[in-house]
Amino acid sequence: MLTRRAFAKLAVASCVASAAAPLRAFDSLNIGVGTYSYHGLSVDDMIVQLKALRVREIEMSRVEFMLLSHPEDALFRTAKEKLDRAGIRCVSYYAATFKNTQDITDAIRFAKLLGATNITGDATEDILKQLDHRLTEEGLTFGLHNHFFPYKFAYESPEDVLNALSGMSKTMGATADTGHFASCGYDTVDAIRKLEPRLRMVHLKDIQAKGGEVNVLLGNGIAKIPEVMQELHRQNFAGLVAVEYEKEGDVNQDMVQEVTFARKLAQ
Template identity: 70%
Template sequence: MTSRRNFIKIAAASGLACAAPQLLASNRLNIGIGTYSYHGLSVEDMIVQLNALRIREIEMSRGEFMLMNHPSPELFSATREKLDRAGIRCVSYYSATMNDGQDIERAIHFAKLLGCANITGDAPAPVLKQIDERLTKAGLTFGLHNHFFPKIRFAYESPDEVWNAISGLSKTMGATADTGQFAICGYDPVDAIRKLAPRLRLVHLKDVKAKDDEENVLLGTGIARIPAVMDELHRQNFAGLVAIEYEQENDVEDMVKQVAFARKLA
């Protein structure tokens, strides 16, 4: 693993040490990180990396926080304290699948413990209406997440499937668009971002090697058309979080390159 000192040297060499002031410009996209990118690190070591990269906003998407892993409220409270001390804001909680009302209540509770305004995840179609009602009452928004699963036809693979699932519900219900997952499924991420624009809550900025291939690659080197995606987000004046996701094993030097590339396009 790269040491903290070496990591900061790499970040400085990539121009990240002086990147933070640029983020103050109102016409720039808000670049953050989906924390699954650091799933092999402790929360404490992850925060070291986030601070070195001058990341101020994240989505909490680490596996131990997802509903199917039955996390405790104490995990969320303790992590919130650490993030607050580091000056990092968690704007969204990735719950994964919500299957029933109990899952919805747990997701709301966990999101509020983290201080989030949005929950990202998925649910069977009948449960989406329950999510709409409860999150509206709780003052939160929801981003329906598209996905690819090998040998399984997921309900929300295409932008049309995501849109059809949320368009008949209230504006509480939106989309978290994963550029890599759309590309893996054979859909144009730029077209997806455009179609979902009226309800776009969050973007997972991810690049992949090929259709039907889950291997993540550095932004701009795969098939997800990342520069064109960023152009489309600029055209929309998108103000939400553009969260970089990188699902390879935790190569922190690769994350430096990812953030530098995204910020050049922001």
């Protein structure tokens, strides 16, 4: 018969063992895909690849869906139906650059048609303020996207992003692109650490060298991907870590390696 004292010792031992045990699956980082990775495929063929990889969450970032392409509502409705049938959830809509109030109205409608709760993009200060107001009303969130261009861009450093979001509500956050931070010459781990209070989403991408946009497989470039993932673990980051691979041609096998690599680091 188990005495009260023996039971107490067993309970303490159990607690110690639990604390020492490795993180369980539900403590893992949430790995998904930024769909620009499959810009060379049709939506149907992209979904085939996503299903093969068992991807369950995405950011819709294909060019034909961005504001600059002036898409019609039917495109989003059809995509949502296909994603639903495949068991894939679109958690974020990449709208790209917002230029005016109409862009905000359109992006809100498009995000809702996809079932997304977050919108990623960039905008001038006055438009960001409008986004804060409108998205708060709509119950959506926003991720300001850093980017590398050969010319000077408004949001290249983590400080650029944080300064732009200063004074705004919790609706407004950051979508951190590790590849673009590395291209611009910033330490990716430092950037992710600084953005922690505003971090909404991560575009997980590796780059060959500073000052360029040549994508390489995760872990083979200068973006310090393993260290970035360690920092996200430290933060207990619960948002989507979307694998992005910007390359022309057939990327299917590359994406298998990308997602496999990310998932190992996510545990």
